Amino acid sequence: MRTAEGFALLAVLAPGLSAQATAPRVSDLRFSVGVQLMGVHTQGAQADIGSGRLEPVEDRFDLFARRARLSISGRLEENIEFRLVLYYDNLGKDRFGGTRSTPNEGTVGVWDAFWTWHAQPTWANLTVGYFRPQIGRENITSGFQTNSNMDKLPTQVYQRQHTVGRSSGREVGVNLGGFRNYGKWSLNYNGGFFDTSHEKVTGQAFGGSKWAPLLVGRAALTLGQPEMRQYGIDYVVNHFNQRKGVTFASAYARQGDNNAFQRNETVNLDALANYGPWNLDAEYDFMKRRTLAGRDYLDRAWHVRAGYNIRVRTWWVEPVAAVMRFRGDRFSPFPGGRDRYLDFGVNWYVQNTRVKLNVHHTRQSGTSVSNCTDGRTFLRGNLTGIGMQFVY
DSSP, X not given: OOHHHHHHHHHHHHHHHHTGGGOOOEEEEEXXXXXXXXXXXXESOEEOSSSSXXXXXXXXXXXXXXXXXXXXXXXXXTTEEEEEEEEOOOBTOOTTSSSSOXXXXXXXXXXXXEEEEEEETTTEEEXXXXXXXXXXXXXXXXXXXXXXXXXXXXXXXXXXXXXXXXXXXXXXXXXXXXXXXXXXXXXXXXXXXXXXXXXXXXXXXXXXXXXXXXXXXXXEXXXXXXXXXXXXXXXXXXXXXXXXXEEEEEEEEEEOSSSSOSEEEEEEEEEEEEETTEEEEEEEEEEEEEOTTSXXXXXXXXXXXXXXXXXXXXXXXXXXXXXXXXEOOTTSSSTTOEEEEEEEEEEEEEEXXXXXXXXXXXXXXXXXXXXXXXXXXXXXXXXXXXXXXXXX
16 A cells, blocks of 8 residues: 555544544444446557557457445544545556556555544535545546546546646645535635645655645635535536536646746636536646746646436436547647547436446547657557446
């Protein structure tokens, strides 16, 4: 288990262990399991298989478990909630498959581990542990709740690599947030302090000789019906015709001088609109950094996604389409990189997001260095896939 995950697990378990002597009242204890199974046919992938250059590899149909979760959550006394989530993702994944994830040999790890104290439920909710800093709608929305394709949109991949380094987007920290509904409009805010440990944003594994905290803030304004009933750090995209409202959010993250850079900043703008059967969300990320050599660069990533709910008996059928673009600066880790991503398909919600089937086709291309290709060792192909999701 990695060091950050170990500290996060301790943050979740230690309060409960120390409180055993006073026999605290634990209620609403829940055990949950979730899995996404995928069958993906990839066409046109290329890789360096020993020749020193990109060569076509055979098209393939890959069956694998994209996401798998085991979680324990509950409430301590009246105003403290806790959650521990374990993952075992990408079991059986082919390394030449078109989805943007890394094959797993069977590793199980900590995905989330945090406590939330609802000191004052409207304006003062304190979360501590291992979780996602509140920036970027795609980043802070679960892969079991997004509606685009066989996977989450790559917007979050670039934002996570730039802001926290870790592909899961998680870090150990403290966040203070609140939510207030005024009827026809509402406000949601979050502000966090995080101690980053990933080599990509510290310069050295588990920290370097220089240190600077990661500070993150997000504010969201909703017009119409709110996207949540009470404060939380989880979000959904599809409200299944139960919401008529639009939420606009802006977020900012900053980390100062350390062994990886002189300054690192992320500016995020995102929106979610639900109007009856329509679901529309969009995001734009500006990722700016001053390198150790004193050079400034700015990478950009954005997406737009739209879906439409159709009621069929007790089910929902949702045609959906999404487009994503990334553009890398010449001084960034993706020098001159371009990433183009187009997805369209149909989601069949048998029991909302608890039981979900989907069929999607994704076209993707990249140049120079990006998450689609590095120009030397891999080029991801287009994919057509079927998926099944079960969450209980």
